[in-house]
Amino acid sequence: MTTSDRPTVYVETYGCQMNASDAELMLGRLAECGYVAVGRPERADVILVNTCAIRDRAEQRVLGRLGELKRHMGRDAILGVTGCMGQRLGPALLARAAHVSLVVGPDGYRSLPELIDRARSGARATATTFDPDEHYRGIVPRRADGVRAWITVQRGCDYHCTYCIVPTTRGTERSRPFADVIAEARAVAEQGTTEIILLGQTVNSYAADGYDFADLLRAVGAVPGIRRVRFTSPHPNDFSERVIAAMAETPAVCEHVHLPMQSGSTRTLRRMRRRYTRDGYLACADRLRRAIPGLALTTDIIVGFPGETDEDFAETLDAVEQIGFDDAYTFKFSPRDGTPATRFPASDTIPEPVVSDRLERLIATVRRGSRERHLRLLGSRHEVLVERRARRGGAVMARTRDFKTVLLDGDASMLGRYHTVALTGTTGSTFTGVIVAPHGLAGTRTLPLAPAAAAG
Numbered sequence: 508m509t510t511s512d513r514p515t516v517y518v519e520t521y522g523c524q525m526n527a528s529d530a531e532l533m534l535g536r537l538a539e540c541g542y543v544a545v546g547r548p549e550r551a552d553v554i555l556v557n558t559c560a561i562r563d564r565a566e567q568r569v570l571g572r573l574g575e576l577k578r579h580m581g582r583d584a585i586l587g588v589t590g591c592m593g594q595r596l597g598p599a600l601l602a603r604a605a606h607v608s609l610v611v612g613p614d615g616y617r618s619l620p621e622l623i624d625r626a627r628s629g630a631r632a633t634a635t636t637f638d639p640d641e642h643y644r645g646i647v648p649r650r651a652d653g654v655r656a657w658i659t660v661q662r663g664c665d666y667h668c669t670y671c672i673v674p675t676t677r678g679t680e681r682s683r684p685f686a687d688v689i690a691e692a693r694a695v696a697e698q699g700t701t702e703i704i705l706l707g708q709t710v711n712s713y714a715a716d717g718y719d720f721a722d723l724l725r726a727v728g729a730v731p732g733i734r735r736v737r738f739t740s741p742h743p744n745d746f747s748e749r750v751i752a753a754m755a756e757t758p759a760v761c762e763h764v765h766l767p768m769q770s771g772s773t774r775t776l777r778r779m780r781r782r783y784t785r786d787g788y789l790a791c792a793d794r795l796r797r798a799i800p801g802l803a804l805t806t807d808i809i810v811g812f813p814g815e816t817d818e819d820f821a822e823t824l825d826a827v828e829q830i831g832f833d834d835a836y837t838f839k840f841s842p843r844d845g846t847p848a849t850r851f852p853a854s855d856t857i858p859e860p861v862v863s864d865r866l867e868r869l870i871a872t873v874r875r876g877s878r879e880r881h882l883r884l885l886g887s888r889h890e891v892l893v894e895r896r897a898r899r900g901g902a903v904m905a906r907t908r909d910f911k912t913v914l915l916d917g918d919a920s921m922l923g924r925y926h927t928v929a930l931t932g933t934t935g936s937t938f939t940g941v942i943v944a945p946h947g948l949a950g951t952r953t954l955p956l957a958p959a960a961a962a963g
């Protein structure tokens with residue numbers, strides 16, 4: 508053991524918010540067994556690299572990092588790989604990297620302490636069996652952020668889009684018991700957290716104990732002290748009228764939806780097996796905007812999907828312009844082993860220079876649109892929640908309800924507080940602002956259970 512008689516653990520997380528939320532569960536599980544979290548691998552008895560498999564680049568990065576860690580880790584330290592790449596590669600990872608002792612998939616974190624103990628006595632192990640009942644009930648996540656809390660409400664995915672590895676790495680879709688989600692929301696609110704982000708791969712298809720996502724939004728929005736509710740990622744097909752009504756009628760639900768489009772071409776969407784058409788997506792965006800005034804829309808788009816023609820791509824550009832996204836995450840298609848998209852004929856593969864050109868044009872189109880929208884917002888007033896210190900000294904990063912980033916002069920004492928700001932400048936993507944009215948501490952703080960409240 509290094510610094511004290513309690514073992515130390517360092518977790519490094521890649522990939523999406525669900526993985527970050529899982530890291531909090533792992534740390535919670537290990538804390539039950541006496542582990543102390545540390546911020547650097549050099550000092551850790553146990554190093555966990557919590558991985559992503561969504562694109563090849565994500566995996567290459569992890570492989571490089573595992574090589575680096577080999578040089579930095581202590582002689583007796585245990586190195587484990589968790590998360591989606593661990594699930595995907597399993598024993599192959601152990602074979603490939605002799606300094607890795609354990610590989611644990613997203614449903615195996617409950618047994619982490621035992622696996623680590625066994626690794627200490629020399630047993631290398633893989634734990635990648637799916638457990639469709641695993642919701643990590645009873646484990647209290649060790650949250651890194653006291654201002655916002657990510658709450659996983661659904662694990663796995665049943666959609667099977669042809670490009671996507673997630674159903675392979677996270678198994679079938681299952682929704683967490685309704686009462687457990689509400690209990691967790693209450694617990695974080697009692698600690699002083701005022702914003703909750705509900706997580707699931709198709710989060711708005713949530714269904715458990717006779718409740719749907721509309722019920723969940725209303726119930727989480729009604730938890731005393733919760734002032735903002737967000738969710739990611741919804742699927743366009745799961746926006747029922749009930750869900751949209753719940754969003755519109757629940758004051759805490761923020762005016763922002765991240766609505767992955769993937770492509771603006773019906774032909775490509777079919778080949779992706781997204782289960783909606785271009786018109787279906789446009790209609791969904793329209794229904795949301797009509798129900799929720801001032802709604803910001805962001806999206807995910809893939810370019811260079813097998814067989815994507817110039818016309819298909821032009822339709823994507825056209826949809827981006829027509830919808831006017833506030834922002835978009837854009838990706839080059841990355842073939843994932845075993846997914847249906849790898850079985851299109853080789854002649855469907857889009858040459859790399861074409862893919863790069865499309866990505867550049869797409870990014871330029873997204874930027875132009877969001878810049879125009881953002882310039883129009885200059886001078887307007889918004890409620891912001893201060894989330895963290897900015898990289899620049901003497902500044903903090905805050906967010907509006909519609910998910911705009913605003914830099915303000917200030918210090919750590921402002922974290923977790925709400926203010927009204929006027930937007931004074933924009934880089935095109937983020938804003939600078941000045942406070943025009945402080946709102947003080949958020950929400951109604953109800954009976955803090957833990958005195959060491961995390962809001963700061």
Ligand code: SAH
Pocket residue numbers: 561562670671672673707708709740741742767769807808809838839840841842843
């Ligand atoms: N469940 C979410 C997406 C999770 S993955 C949803 O369906 O909306 C996040 C994003 O990664 C996807 O929206 C997609 O744009 C991108 N992505 C997934 N698989 C990919 C692949 N094989 N190549 C490139 N991008 C991919």
Ligand code: SF4
Pocket residue numbers: 664665666667668671672673674708709742
């Ligand atoms: Fe992947 Fe599609 Fe499921 Fe999203 S909905 S996780 S893109 S299979």
Ligand code: F3S
Pocket residue numbers: 521522523524525526558559560561590591592672673676677
């Ligand atoms: Fe990556 Fe797994 Fe998330 S593949 S994007 S970490 S669900």
